Amino acid sequence: MRTRSPFLNHIVEFMLTKQYSLRTVDTYLKWISSYINFHGKRHPASMGNNEAIEYLDYLVFGQQ
Numbered sequence: 397m398r399t400r401s402p403f404l405n406h407i408v409e410f411m412l413t414k415q416y417s418l419r420t421v422d423t424y425l426k427w428i429s430s431y432i433n434f435h436g437k438r439h440p441a442s443m444g445n446n447e448a449i450e451y452l453d454y455l456v457f458g459q460q
Contacts, residue, residue, distance in 0.1 A: 397421060403439065404428065 397408050397418065404425055411421045428440075434451050435443060 397425075399425065 397412075399405055399408070407428065408421055408425065411424065416424075431451050432438065432440065434454060435447055438447075
């Protein structure tokens with residue numbers, strides 16, 4: 397399970413080391429990718445609580 401993103405590859409390796417199921421890893425990757433794409437492909441380390449709240453509001457209320 398490899399991606400083009402070193403960041404996401406690191407997450408995959410970590411989760412597999414912790415013995416997460418492949419389906420769980422795949423689901424996490426989809427959510428993380430969706431979050432990153434929602435914020436214009438910014439690295440998650442450059443974001444904070446406000447970006448998380450914006451994304452959750454988007455998921456709950458849809459596009460405004």
